[in-house]
Amino acid sequence: MSQFAIEIEGLTKTYAGQRGVAPKTALDGVDLKVPQGSIFGLLGPNGAGKSTLINILAGLVRKSAGTVRIWGFDQDVNPRQSRAAIGVMPQELNMDPFFTPRASLDVQAGLYGVPKAQRRTDEILAMIGLSDKADAYSRTLSGGMRRRLLLGKALVHGPQVLVLDEPTAGVDIELRQMLWQNVRRLNAEGMTIILTTHYLEEAEEMCDEIAIIHQGRKIAHDKTSRLIGRLDAKTLVIQPAEPAPEALPLPEGVELDRRADGALALSYRRGRTSAEDVLDAVRAAGIRIQDVATEEPNLEDVFLALTRSETEAA
Numbered sequence: 001m002s003q004f005a006i007e008i009e010g011l012t013k014t015y016a017g018q019r020g021v022a023p024k025t026a027l028d029g030v031d032l033k034v035p036q037g038s039i040f041g042l043l044g045p046n047g048a049g050k051s052t053l054i055n056i057l058a059g060l061v062r063k064s065a066g067t068v069r070i071w072g073f074d075q076d077v078n079p080r081q082s083r084a085a086i087g088v089m090p091q092e093l094n095m096d097p098f099f100t101p102r103a104s105l106d107v108q109a110g111l112y113g114v115p116k117a118q119r120r121t122d123e124i125l126a127m128i129g130l131s132d133k134a135d136a137y138s139r140t141l142s143g144g145m146r147r148r149l150l151l152g153k154a155l156v157h158g159p160q161v162l163v164l165d166e167p168t169a170g171v172d173i174e175l176r177q178m179l180w181q182n183v184r185r186l187n188a189e190g191m192t193i194i195l196t197t198h199y200l201e202e203a204e205e206m207c208d209e210i211a212i213i214h215q216g217r218k219i220a221h222d223k224t225s226r227l228i229g230r231l232d233a234k235t236l237v238i239q240p241a242e243p244a245p246e247a248l249p250l251p252e253g254v255e256l257d258r259r260a261d262g263a264l265a266l267s268y269r270r271g272r273t274s275a276e277d278v279l280d281a282v283r284a285a286g287i288r289i290q291d292v293a294t295e296e297p298n299l300e301d302v303f304l305a306l307t308r309s310e311t312e313a314a
């Protein structure tokens with residue numbers, strides 16, 4: 001058994017074109033190894049190919065090329081075992097409105113061939129906080145409860161790998177905390193977790209390793225601390241006391257973005273320039289500073305920094 005929960009090599013997916021729509025390559029030769037027992041973040045902007053990758057893992061989308069091994073089982077050679085090793089909590093909330101949470105979990109367990117005696121329906125209902133709603137119709141559940149039910153459904157067959165596709169998009173703080181508590185607990189019990197998110201802070205907080213997908217390619221993969229450490233971008237947002245003059249000489253490498261509210265957003269690399277240098281330049285231009293705030297890099301900055309360093313390397 002390899003030490004990787006997931007091993008992907010040369011994964012490519014091209015969606016066929018239809019009536020005037022050109023074919024779309026959503027994944028282009030992606031290699032990825034997810035260590036067993038890790039919480040692994042898959043990040044990327046809209047349309048990067050994250051859902052395609054997850055849907056291939058879940059067996060919902062057919063890959064065009066490449067190999068996928070889940071818990072050591074090659075999807076093409078051992079489709080049943082590889083499917084049994086993974087549970088996916090999807091993004092969308094479509095579920096049968098006439099099923100109760102208990103029935104949904106039972107049906108799902110049946111689909112995975114879990115014998116009745118081995119089903120852990122009550123345990124899962126308790127874990128996702130739906131014990132008192134076990135026999136209510138799904139259509140009467142709130143959005144948050146439906147999400148929790150989706151998490152429960154992903155767990156019925158006791159998979160070794162749990163995949164969460166943007167679990168916190170549009171959810172409130174309480175549900176977010178509940179999800180993360182469960183994720184940490186499942187992980188502590190040995191489950192490997194893969195999650196996709198748009199939020200860097202979330203990935204930073206939760207994940208041991210992060211891979212970044214951009215336009216169907218993997219552009220970075222590293223331990224979280226190392227990845228964040230590679231980013232030394234920083235932005236100072238200065239609110240001038242009076243409208244700032246047109247001319248504003250700046251130290252080399254500092255970029256200025258004038259915001260609609262009159263603020264000056266000055267981005268620089270910490271390794272090259274200090275905040276003091278930036279502030280000195282602003283004062284030297286005769287600008288009185290009313291307020292200063294700092295902005296940490298967000299996911300967008302990560303992409304910019306990574307794609308920039310890729311271009312520089314080339």
Ligand SMILES: Nc1ncnc2c1ncn2[C@@H]1O[C@H](COP(=O)(O)OP(=O)(O)OP(=O)(O)O)[C@@H](O)[C@H]1O
Pocket residue numbers: 015016024025026044045046047048049050051052053
């Ligand atoms: N069934 C499909 N047919 C054709 N093109 C598709 C299909 N599904 C996805 N695509 C395209 O493939 C690309 C990758 O989409 P995908 O949904 O995998 O991205 P994503 O990273 O999950 O984005 P998001 O964060 O918005 O969910 C996009 O350009 C998308 O338009």
